[in-house]
Amino acid sequence: MAAAGADVRQGRGGRRRRKDARPAEILDAAFEAFARSGFSGTRLDDVAARAGITKGTIYVYFSGKEELFVAAVKEVTRPIRENLAGLTASLDEAASRPAGDILREHFGFVYGRMVADRRGRELVRMLLAEAERFPELAERWHAEVIGPCLDGLARIVRHGVRRGEFRACAGVDYPQLLLAPVIMASTWQSLFARSRPIDLERYLDGHLDLLLAGLRR
Amino acid sequence: MAAAGADVRQGRGGRRRRKDARPAEILDAAFEAFARSGFSGTRLDDVAARAGITKGTIYVYFSGKEELFVAAVKEVTRPIRENLAGLTASLDEAASRPAGDILREHFGFVYGRMVADRRGRELVRMLLAEAERFPELAERWHAEVIGPCLDGLARIVRHGVRRGEFRACAGVDYPQLLLAPVIMASTWQSLFARSRPIDLERYLDGHLDLLLAGLRR
Amino acid sequence: MAAAGADVRQGRGGRRRRKDARPAEILDAAFEAFARSGFSGTRLDDVAARAGITKGTIYVYFSGKEELFVAAVKEVTRPIRENLAGLTASLDEAASRPAGDILREHFGFVYGRMVADRRGRELVRMLLAEAERFPELAERWHAEVIGPCLDGLARIVRHGVRRGEFRACAGVDYPQLLLAPVIMASTWQSLFARSRPIDLERYLDGHLDLLLAGLRR
Amino acid sequence: MAAAGADVRQGRGGRRRRKDARPAEILDAAFEAFARSGFSGTRLDDVAARAGITKGTIYVYFSGKEELFVAAVKEVTRPIRENLAGLTASLDEAASRPAGDILREHFGFVYGRMVADRRGRELVRMLLAEAERFPELAERWHAEVIGPCLDGLARIVRHGVRRGEFRACAGVDYPQLLLAPVIMASTWQSLFARSRPIDLERYLDGHLDLLLAGLRR
DNA sequence: CATGAATGAGGTTTCATTCAT
DNA sequence: GATGAATGAAACCTCATTCAT
Numbered sequence: 067m068a069a070a071g072a073d074v075r076q077g078r079g080g081r082r083r084r085k086d087a088r089p090a091e092i093l094d095a096a097f098e099a100f101a102r103s104g105f106s107g108t109r110l111d112d113v114a115a116r117a118g119i120t121k122g123t124i125y126v127y128f129s130g131k132e133e134l135f136v137a138a139v140k141e142v143t144r145p146i147r148e149n150l151a152g153l154t155a156s157l158d159e160a161a162s163r164p165a166g167d168i169l170r171e172h173f174g175f176v177y178g179r180m181v182a183d184r185r186g187r188e189l190v191r192m193l194l195a196e197a198e199r200f201p202e203l204a205e206r207w208h209a210e211v212i213g214p215c216l217d218g219l220a221r222i223v224r225h226g227v228r229r230g231e232f233r234a235c236a237g238v239d240y241p242q243l244l245l246a247p248v249i250m251a252s253t254w255q256s257l258f259a260r261s262r263p264i265d266l267e268r269y270l271d272g273h274l275d276l277l278l279a280g281l282r283r
Numbered sequence: 284m285a286a287a288g289a290d291v292r293q294g295r296g297g298r299r300r301r302k303d304a305r306p307a308e309i310l311d312a313a314f315e316a317f318a319r320s321g322f323s324g325t326r327l328d329d330v331a332a333r334a335g336i337t338k339g340t341i342y343v344y345f346s347g348k349e350e351l352f353v354a355a356v357k358e359v360t361r362p363i364r365e366n367l368a369g370l371t372a373s374l375d376e377a378a379s380r381p382a383g384d385i386l387r388e389h390f391g392f393v394y395g396r397m398v399a400d401r402r403g404r405e406l407v408r409m410l411l412a413e414a415e416r417f418p419e420l421a422e423r424w425h426a427e428v429i430g431p432c433l434d435g436l437a438r439i440v441r442h443g444v445r446r447g448e449f450r451a452c453a454g455v456d457y458p459q460l461l462l463a464p465v466i467m468a469s470t471w472q473s474l475f476a477r478s479r480p481i482d483l484e485r486y487l488d489g490h491l492d493l494l495l496a497g498l499r500r
Numbered sequence: 501m502a503a504a505g506a507d508v509r510q511g512r513g514g515r516r517r518r519k520d521a522r523p524a525e526i527l528d529a530a531f532e533a534f535a536r537s538g539f540s541g542t543r544l545d546d547v548a549a550r551a552g553i554t555k556g557t558i559y560v561y562f563s564g565k566e567e568l569f570v571a572a573v574k575e576v577t578r579p580i581r582e583n584l585a586g587l588t589a590s591l592d593e594a595a596s597r598p599a600g601d602i603l604r605e606h607f608g609f610v611y612g613r614m615v616a617d618r619r620g621r622e623l624v625r626m627l628l629a630e631a632e633r634f635p636e637l638a639e640r641w642h643a644e645v646i647g648p649c650l651d652g653l654a655r656i657v658r659h660g661v662r663r664g665e666f667r668a669c670a671g672v673d674y675p676q677l678l679l680a681p682v683i684m685a686s687t688w689q690s691l692f693a694r695s696r697p698i699d700l701e702r703y704l705d706g707h708l709d710l711l712l713a714g715l716r717r
Numbered sequence: 718m719a720a721a722g723a724d725v726r727q728g729r730g731g732r733r734r735r736k737d738a739r740p741a742e743i744l745d746a747a748f749e750a751f752a753r754s755g756f757s758g759t760r761l762d763d764v765a766a767r768a769g770i771t772k773g774t775i776y777v778y779f780s781g782k783e784e785l786f787v788a789a790v791k792e793v794t795r796p797i798r799e800n801l802a803g804l805t806a807s808l809d810e811a812a813s814r815p816a817g818d819i820l821r822e823h824f825g826f827v828y829g830r831m832v833a834d835r836r837g838r839e840l841v842r843m844l845l846a847e848a849e850r851f852p853e854l855a856e857r858w859h860a861e862v863i864g865p866c867l868d869g870l871a872r873i874v875r876h877g878v879r880r881g882e883f884r885a886c887a888g889v890d891y892p893q894l895l896l897a898p899v900i901m902a903s904t905w906q907s908l909f910a911r912s913r914p915i916d917l918e919r920y921l922d923g924h925l926d927l928l929l930a931g932l933r934r
Numbered sequence: 935c936a937t938g939a940a941t942g943a944g945g946t947t948t949c950a951t952t953c954a955t
Numbered sequence: 956g957a958t959g960a961a962t963g964a965a966a967c968c969t970c971a972t973t974c975a976t
Contacts, residue, residue, distance in 0.1 A: 106323030195412030197474050204474045236489020243490055246467035247460050257414045257421045272453020273460055280497030339937050540757030556941055629846030631908045638908045670923020677924055680901035681894050691848045691855050706887020707894055714931030773958055
């Protein structure tokens with residue numbers, strides 16, 4: 067029952083635990099809180115309580131609420147950005163495969179990141195909610211996530227057109243049309259998951275079925 | 284002593300302008316402010332200033348900030364709801380027309396309401412942003428706007444299937460897939476209209492082209 | 501015992517007293533507090549308590565602590581500035597009188613303002629103490645009070661020289677030398693009034709005696 | 718195991734540089750900081766940064782902010798006090814010289830300490846600023862610096878009177894009148910040195926000229 | 935009905951102080 | 956001796972709400 071060799075014990079009140087783990091813990095707690103209540107609605111007390119520290123400690127690592135928010139968003143976006151790079155690279159290599167297959171794979175990744183993952187969903191919702199106050203974050207999100215994602219989709223469609231697989235259609239100019247069901251599912255789950263959840267697997271199948279049928283010649 | 288029956292008296296200095304227009308003016312101002320800054324981020328001072336009144340006056344008509352928010356959202360939703368009723372009715376009458384045409388018409392209305400209209404866009408964004416704090420509003424929005432809209436789409440698709448025009452496909456079970464580009468365009472314009480606006484006409488054409496191609500047998 | 505016709509009665513808790521007297525009351529209380537504890541050392545709670553209001557009310561009239569400080573200083577400086585104008589004017593008229601008499605009169609005013617008056621003393625001390633944080637105030641103080649005062653002294657000395665009453669001496673180039681005993685007395689009283697107060701009348705006599713003897717040919 | 722008696726060991730990385738110089742370095746930094754921002758306005762972080770140490774180290778040598786302030790002031794006052802003793806002694810020896818010469822010499826020292834030296838100027842200003850919070854410091858300053866200084870001046874004047882050189886005048890009862898230009902110059906340079914500096918040499922000449930003319934029979 | 939001065943709870947932020955290392 | 960992460964009390968400031976007028 068007793069944990070032998072607990073990695074870090076602490077004196078009274080929990081001081082001095084793990085210096086370098088702190089920022090990440092705080093960012094975690096902050097994202098959680100901001101996602102739940104929005105920027106203005108979140109109290110730093112809540113963030114601190116969630117992180118198991120006191121309010122003052124936040125200021126040891128971040129200069130204020132806004133910086134904390136930005137850092138929290140960046141932190142959550144980071145793994146997405148990192149994966150995206152790999153995905154883009156794989157697009158080049160897989161140039162000879164059927165565009166439909168690539169598209170299917172691509173969406174597997176995107177749904178996983180933006181819909182299935184709670185964090186991803188909350189990120190999407192938060193960026194929508196706070197875009198007015200943090201336009202630079204929305205801009206970053208576009209530049210680093212949404213933009214590359216759309217570019218990838220457009221490239222796949224063009225690839226399909228070149229292979230004679232797809233029609234030349236709006237998918238090239240407005241890849242948003244292809245991505246739309248992802249955003250829809252993401253926000254839908256945010257709003258209605260409790261009462262009317264989407265069965266994501268069937269939804270994705272339906273999405274691909276409808277989309278590929280629409281793209282094919 | 285008795286007022287001479289005139290329904291719109293002009294008190295001293297222009298006060299008491301349109302006695303019963305007040306609440307509507309306040310709701311207008313409130314929606315504007317809430318849309319810009321979110322619920323927590325909006326100050327009643329701002330609402331009052333926008334409405335050309337003082338903070339105290341808000342409390343003459345509304346019991347507090349939350350009630351004001353709910354009322355403002357309901358007010359903006361009202362015209363949409365009213366139009367929706369007509370649209371649903373027309374679906375029944377137009378039962379013999381090609382499903383594609385009906386779909387096209389339907390989307391004309393939906394884009395007009397949710398994307399082209401600034402108010403509609405802001406409503407979508409606001410509901411996404413504040414759903415956590417006002418779940419009953421999200422619920423209402425679903426019950427009165429999104430739900431009927433999706434039902435309408437599903438009915439149209441079923442109608443097309445019955446007429447042998449469309450395939451039996453995910454459009455019936457997940458009409459969200461059909462509506463998704465609308466939500467996408469709405470939020471896109473909210474976030475990126477300034478730097479990367481969508482040409483809505485071409486987007487809508489592309490949407491319908493891709494969608495109908497996907498639905499047709 | 502009961503005050504009949506008290507000028508302003510109030511509801512519970514003292515709300516709504518005298519709208520236009522408020523700012524002045526607050527400035528009074530603020531100056532008092534700032535003079536006692538300095539800018540950083542003063543808590544707005546104290547100011548509020550002194551003024552018989554709550555902290556929030558300060559922000560109805562002033563945008564923050566710094567603005568309050570500046571306003572309080574300006575308010576206290578105002579009567580001095582106003583009197584100075586009159587004094588300067590009188591210098592022109594009294595051009596034919598002995599310079600010694602004019603000097604005596606001038607110092608009567610200056611001592612009254614900067615030494616005898618508690619407010620004046622505190623002002624001098626405060627400006628010295630906070631000059632680093634509010635350089636623009638020190639600048640104003642020079643431009644509007646100290647500068648004119650020194651100019652007046654220099655003019656009087658020149659007048660005396662022209663009349664053959666005074667020697668041409670440093671008093672023209674460095675009227676600070678003439679004013680110095682005033683500043684000395686002011687700060688002295690601030691620091692040591694309790695244990696070693698200066699008898700201001702005798703001090704002033706001594707000052708004039710020594711000064712006139714030094715200036716005369 | 719035992720340290721080999723070397724009094725200044727060089728630990729790892731340059732720490733423990735001058736073991737017993739530490740406190741003095743901290744006091745230096747502290748005075749600098751307090752002079753700039755006042756007691757309340759100074760953060761121990763700043764003091765630490767200036768001293769090239771961390772905040773915690775301050776508490777190794779001082780029990781808190783107030784003690785640090787007092788110690789810093791005492792430290793800066795120390796050389797003045799030490800010199801004063803010598804000056805007083807010399808007054809006795811030089812009893813046969815002309816009082817005017819002694820006065821001139823005396824002021825040379827005083828100006829050097831309180832006006833020309835930045836530290837001295839800052840000390841004067843700081844004591845004025847913080848006298849309310851640290852009355853015991855003001856008292857000490859009087860007892861150990863200002864008082865002896867004034868006494869010295871009074872003695873010189875009396876000496877001059879005895880020698881028939883000076884008039885019996887206010888300089889005996891109020892030697893502050895003689896010292897005043899020093900305080901004036903000190904605070905003036907603190908406030909206005911940047912925009913309107915005093916040429917100290919000429920100012921001192923003017924001071925002595927005016928003063929001696931005023932004192933002589 | 936409308937006002938706006940006043941409130942006070944509650945938020946963000948600062949910083950002297952502590953203490954395990 | 957020295958550190959610096961952590962604290963928490965207390966400061967500044969905001970703003971929804973109240974209420975006498």
